[in-house]
Amino acid sequence: MSRLDARVVRKLQHVFYTAFDIAVVLAILLLAMLVYVHQYGGAVLGRYPEKLKLPESSVILASDGSVLRRIPLPESGYRVTARLEEMPELLVKTFLAVEDQRFYSHQGLDYPGILRAALHNTLQLSASEGGSSITQQLARNLYLNRDKNMLRKLKEASIALALEKRLPKKEILQLYLNQIYMGQGQYGVKSAAEYYFGITQLKELEIWQIAALAAIPKGPSVYNPGAEGERSKGRRDLVLQIMQQQGLITHKEMVTAMNKEFQPVERAKAKRIGDSYIDAALKEASRLTGHSLEELRTGGYTIVTGMKPAAQQVLEESFGNPEFFPPDGTTQQVEAAMAIINHHTGDVVALTGGRQPSLGGINRAIIDARQPGSAFKPVIDYGPALESGRFTPDSMLPDRKETYGDYSPDNLNGIYRGQVNMSLALQQSINAPAVWLLKQVGIPSARSFAAKLGVALPPEDNNLSIALGGLHTGVSPLKMAQAYSVFASGGIFHEAHTVRSIADAEGRTLYTYTPTHRQVISQRTAASMTVMLRNVVNNGTGAKARMNLPVAGKTGTTQAGLPGVTGKANRDLWFAGYTPDLTAAVWMGFDRTDKDNYMTAGSGKAAGLFSAVMNKVYASARR
Known part of the structure; x- marks a missing residue:
C-alpha cells in the first residue's frame, strides 16, 4: 500500500470513528430524551394532583336570588x-x-x-404554527409557562403523554x-x-x-x-x-x-355593594363547612345569603354621607360599623364594617374589639335583674356613690339622687344603680344571662366593671344586635346568620340554615325590657333614634381617658335598638384613639345614624 493510500485510509477511519462517536452521543441523547419524556410528565402529575381540579368562581347570592358577587379566581x-x-x-x-x-x-x-407545523414554520422562517394537540394545550395551560424553547416543548409533550395515560x-x-x-x-x-x-x-x-x-x-x-x-x-x-x-x-x-352580527350583552352598572357582608358570609360559610376561605372562593360554591340588597344599598349610601358622623381626627377618619337583623328569622339583612368597606379589609361589624359602654346595661344588668324575678321596672334602686373593693364607679355628671326606679335609671343611663344591680344579681348569673343572648364573656370579665360595659376584649355590632334581638322577639333566640344555604359546584346542598326557636328568657322579661328601652328613646338618652315607628334602644359611650386631653373626649359611641321587625347596632369611633384622634360628640350621633338608616330601609321596602 502506498503512503498516499495509507493517509486516505487513516482519514476515512478518523471520519468513521468520529461519525460513530457522534452517533453514539446522539443515541444516548435521544435515549435520555425519550426517558425524560416518558418519566417527567408522570412525576409532574403525581406531584401536583390538585391541578386537575380547576378553580371555579364561587357565587354569592342575595336573599332574592340575585347575584351579589362572582368571586374572581387567583389569576x-x-x-x-x-x-x-x-x-x-x-x-x-x-x-x-x-x-x-x-x-x-x-x-x-x-x-x-x-410535522406539518414544522414544515410550515421552516418554509415561512417563523414559529407561527404550533401543531399542539388539545392534550398538549391542556398540559401547557395547567403546568407550564408560555416560553417557546425546546425544553418547554419536551415538558409539554411529556405531560401530554402522561395525561393520556x-x-x-x-x-x-x-x-x-x-x-x-x-x-x-x-x-x-x-x-x-x-x-x-x-x-x-x-x-x-x-x-x-x-x-x-x-x-x-x-x-x-x-x-x-x-x-x-x-x-x-x-x-x-x-x-x-x-x-x-x-x-x-x-x-x-x-x-x-x-350574516349574524354580535351585539354586546347589556350589563347592569349598579354600584357594587356588600363587601363587608360578603366577607362575613364567607367566614361564616368556612366555619359551617370546615372549608378554607380559599376553597370557598375558588370551589364553584353557591352561597345564598340573607342580605336584602335594597337595605344594604341604603346602609352603604348613608355611611357615605359625612353629615352623619363626628368630625375626623388629625390623621384618621372616624370609622363606623352597623349590623341589621330581622329578629323574626335571624337573617342579617344588611351589614357594613366601615365607611369605605372592601373585600378582605377590616370588618368592624364582626370583630369583638369595642367597649359597648352603657349599651351593655340591658344585657348584663337590667335584663338579668328582671329575669331573676326580684325586680320590676318600678323597683326602687339606690343611686349613691359606692365602693366595691377597689372598684369605685361614678355617675357621669356627678349627681346622685339617693334612689330611682329601674326604668328611670335606664332612661337616664345612671351608673350607680346599674352596678348595684349587678352586685345583687351576681356576676355568674348575669354572665349566664348574657350568654343566652349570644354574648359569652371570657374569664377576664369576671368583675363588676362589666356593669358599665367595660369588657376585656369588647363586642362587635353584630353581637350587640344579636343580643337586643332577643328582647325584640319576646325572649326567643334566633341565631343571627348571613348564610342561608351552601351548595357545591355539582349542585349538592352542603348546608341549609334550620330555624330554631329557643325561648332563652321569659316573655315577661323581654316585654318589660322593651317598655323600658322605648322609654329611653322617647324620653331619655336615645331621643335621636326616634322614628315614625316604635323604637326601643339604648345608647352607649366610652370615654377616651387620655392624659392631657379634654375629659369630654370619647372613644366609642353606640346605639343598639329595634323596631317591630328589625334590630340593629351602630358603633362609631377611631381605629386607634389617641391625642390627635378622638371624638367630642356624644352617642346621639350613633342614635341619629340608626334612625336615618332604618327610616330609609323601611322606605325601600315599601317601594
Missing part, C-alpha cells in the same frame, strides 16, 4: 365549569375540528400535525373546554357563553355563537367577540367554513350564520 378571571353532557354536540365537534381533528386517534401527540379522552376534553382562556377575563366555554351572549344553558347556543367561541383560543385578546375591529368576525367566519367543510353544518346554515 383575576372567572370560570363556571360545565360537563360535556351540558354542551351541545356541535360545540364539541367544532372545537375538535378547529383545534385537533385527530384528537381521538392520537395518544397525546399529533405527529402529522407536528391517566385520564380518559372525555375527561381531557372536558378539562380543556373548561380550562381554556376565552378573553375578557373569562375561562372556559360556559363562562364565555354567559359573558359574551348572556346564555347560561350551553345547549341554547346558536351556530354563529358556537363558531365565535371556537374562534377565540387562536388569539383570545383579538378574536373574542367583544374585541375591536373585524378580526374576530373574520376568524369566526373561517371557523364557519371549517364547520361546513367538515360536514357539521350545511352551506345554507353557514351563510345564515355569517
Whole structure:
C-alpha cells in the first residue's frame, strides 16, 4: 500500500470513528430524551394532583336570588365549569375540528400535525404554527409557562403523554373546554357563553355563537367577540367554513350564520355593594363547612345569603354621607360599623364594617374589639335583674356613690339622687344603680344571662366593671344586635346568620340554615325590657333614634381617658335598638384613639345614624 493510500485510509477511519462517536452521543441523547419524556410528565402529575381540579368562581347570592358577587379566581378571571353532557354536540365537534381533528386517534401527540407545523414554520422562517394537540394545550395551560424553547416543548409533550395515560379522552376534553382562556377575563366555554351572549344553558347556543367561541383560543385578546375591529368576525367566519367543510353544518346554515352580527350583552352598572357582608358570609360559610376561605372562593360554591340588597344599598349610601358622623381626627377618619337583623328569622339583612368597606379589609361589624359602654346595661344588668324575678321596672334602686373593693364607679355628671326606679335609671343611663344591680344579681348569673343572648364573656370579665360595659376584649355590632334581638322577639333566640344555604359546584346542598326557636328568657322579661328601652328613646338618652315607628334602644359611650386631653373626649359611641321587625347596632369611633384622634360628640350621633338608616330601609321596602 502506498503512503498516499495509507493517509486516505487513516482519514476515512478518523471520519468513521468520529461519525460513530457522534452517533453514539446522539443515541444516548435521544435515549435520555425519550426517558425524560416518558418519566417527567408522570412525576409532574403525581406531584401536583390538585391541578386537575380547576378553580371555579364561587357565587354569592342575595336573599332574592340575585347575584351579589362572582368571586374572581387567583389569576383575576372567572370560570363556571360545565360537563360535556351540558354542551351541545356541535360545540364539541367544532372545537375538535378547529383545534385537533385527530384528537381521538392520537395518544397525546399529533405527529402529522407536528410535522406539518414544522414544515410550515421552516418554509415561512417563523414559529407561527404550533401543531399542539388539545392534550398538549391542556398540559401547557395547567403546568407550564408560555416560553417557546425546546425544553418547554419536551415538558409539554411529556405531560401530554402522561395525561393520556391517566385520564380518559372525555375527561381531557372536558378539562380543556373548561380550562381554556376565552378573553375578557373569562375561562372556559360556559363562562364565555354567559359573558359574551348572556346564555347560561350551553345547549341554547346558536351556530354563529358556537363558531365565535371556537374562534377565540387562536388569539383570545383579538378574536373574542367583544374585541375591536373585524378580526374576530373574520376568524369566526373561517371557523364557519371549517364547520361546513367538515360536514357539521350545511352551506345554507353557514351563510345564515355569517350574516349574524354580535351585539354586546347589556350589563347592569349598579354600584357594587356588600363587601363587608360578603366577607362575613364567607367566614361564616368556612366555619359551617370546615372549608378554607380559599376553597370557598375558588370551589364553584353557591352561597345564598340573607342580605336584602335594597337595605344594604341604603346602609352603604348613608355611611357615605359625612353629615352623619363626628368630625375626623388629625390623621384618621372616624370609622363606623352597623349590623341589621330581622329578629323574626335571624337573617342579617344588611351589614357594613366601615365607611369605605372592601373585600378582605377590616370588618368592624364582626370583630369583638369595642367597649359597648352603657349599651351593655340591658344585657348584663337590667335584663338579668328582671329575669331573676326580684325586680320590676318600678323597683326602687339606690343611686349613691359606692365602693366595691377597689372598684369605685361614678355617675357621669356627678349627681346622685339617693334612689330611682329601674326604668328611670335606664332612661337616664345612671351608673350607680346599674352596678348595684349587678352586685345583687351576681356576676355568674348575669354572665349566664348574657350568654343566652349570644354574648359569652371570657374569664377576664369576671368583675363588676362589666356593669358599665367595660369588657376585656369588647363586642362587635353584630353581637350587640344579636343580643337586643332577643328582647325584640319576646325572649326567643334566633341565631343571627348571613348564610342561608351552601351548595357545591355539582349542585349538592352542603348546608341549609334550620330555624330554631329557643325561648332563652321569659316573655315577661323581654316585654318589660322593651317598655323600658322605648322609654329611653322617647324620653331619655336615645331621643335621636326616634322614628315614625316604635323604637326601643339604648345608647352607649366610652370615654377616651387620655392624659392631657379634654375629659369630654370619647372613644366609642353606640346605639343598639329595634323596631317591630328589625334590630340593629351602630358603633362609631377611631381605629386607634389617641391625642390627635378622638371624638367630642356624644352617642346621639350613633342614635341619629340608626334612625336615618332604618327610616330609609323601611322606605325601600315599601317601594
